[in-house]
Amino acid sequence: MKKIYKAIAIVLCVFAMGVGVSVATGYVAPQSAYALTLKQGSRGDTVKTVQSKLKRWGYYTGAVDGIYGSKTVSAIKYFQRKNGLVVDGICGNKTLKALGISTSSSSSNSSNGYSEADINLLARLIYGEARGESYVGQVAVGAVVMNRIRSSAFPNTMSGVIYQRYAFTAVDDGQINLTPNATARKAAQDAMNGWDPTYGAIYYYNPATATSAWIFSRKTTVTIGNHVFAV
Numbered sequence: 001m002k003k004i005y006k007a008i009a010i011v012l013c014v015f016a017m018g019v020g021v022s023v024a025t026g027y028v029a030p031q032s033a034y035a036l037t038l039k040q041g042s043r044g045d046t047v048k049t050v051q052s053k054l055k056r057w058g059y060y061t062g063a064v065d066g067i068y069g070s071k072t073v074s075a076i077k078y079f080q081r082k083n084g085l086v087v088d089g090i091c092g093n094k095t096l097k098a099l100g101i102s103t104s105s106s107s108s109n110s111s112n113g114y115s116e117a118d119i120n121l122l123a124r125l126i127y128g129e130a131r132g133e134s135y136v137g138q139v140a141v142g143a144v145v146m147n148r149i150r151s152s153a154f155p156n157t158m159s160g161v162i163y164q165r166y167a168f169t170a171v172d173d174g175q176i177n178l179t180p181n182a183t184a185r186k187a188a189q190d191a192m193n194g195w196d197p198t199y200g201a202i203y204y205y206n207p208a209t210a211t212s213a214w215i216f217s218r219k220t221t222v223t224i225g226n227h228v229f230a231v
Contacts, residue, residue: 038091042068046101050091053099054079057149057156082156098157114192118158120180122188125162127180128170130227137225138184140198142191144229147202154202198222201229 038047047066054060054075059082062071073089080087083098091099100118122142130141148154148161155161163171170176180188198204199221206226210216218230 036091036093036096038068038096040068040070040073040089047072049101050076050096050099053101058152059156079156083160098160100158114158119185119188119192121158121162122191123180123185124176124178125168125170126187126191127184128175128178129168131181131184133225133227135183135187136197137227138187139190139195140201140222140224140227140229141204142188143196143198144201144204146191147196147198147200151202197224198229201231203230204228205230 036046038050043066045066047068048064050068051060051062051064051066051072054072055062055064057079059078060071060075062069062075076091076095077087077089079085079099080089080095085095085098100114122145125145126138126141130138133141145158145161149156149158155164162168162176166172168176201221203215203218204227205212205215207216207228208226215230221229221231223229
């Protein structure tokens with residue numbers, strides 16, 4: 001009987017190892033929530049999100065069909081080269097983060113495919129740069145960031161644009177680290193969802209405090225509150 005019990009125990013241990021269950025605690029370990037990897041042959045909604053972002057930014061010309069084919073591989077390689085990533089055509093953790101796609105099942109993508117982290121980062125920038133402006137003025141600052149993400153002249157990720165050297169005063173003086181209010185967050189979501197009160201501006205400045213002669217040479221699209229928006 002002792003031999004039978006021992007054999008059953010071994011089988012249970014092997015089974016538990018295969019499914020990620022601890023025999024001692026009964027804990028079921030997560031298998032893939034933090035290990036999302038997309039590569040040629042992958043399919044699904046996350047692949048569609050990747051393709052949609054790459055298409056919007058000008059890297060991808062194929063169909064947004066959720067199928068990770070050779071065109072998607074080529075587009076990912078192009079994106080990786082542009083953003084200083086390992087060029088392998090595979091969407092691992094770093095590439096997905098650069099695309100603004102959460103690799104955790106506990107975080108939901110929202111606001112036109114952008115992650116919760118992206119929303120929070122843009123809200124912090126808006127709060128740091130424009131919390132004294134009208135609501136439209138706050139959305140406008142967010143729209144400039146979104147326009148830069150879509151422009152080939154700037155990095156193509158939220159963090160890349162916002163943390164680009166000397167790009168925003170709020171980053172330089174630390175105000176980016178302030179906790180944004182609900183208004184700044186809503187403004188970020190509206191900008192992400194396509195509201196652009198700036199008419200395509202990729203720059204803005206306060207003429208009362210700006211010191212660069214170059215910025216005054218840019219073509220003005222609109223003035224909202226204390227900010228002049230330009231291309």
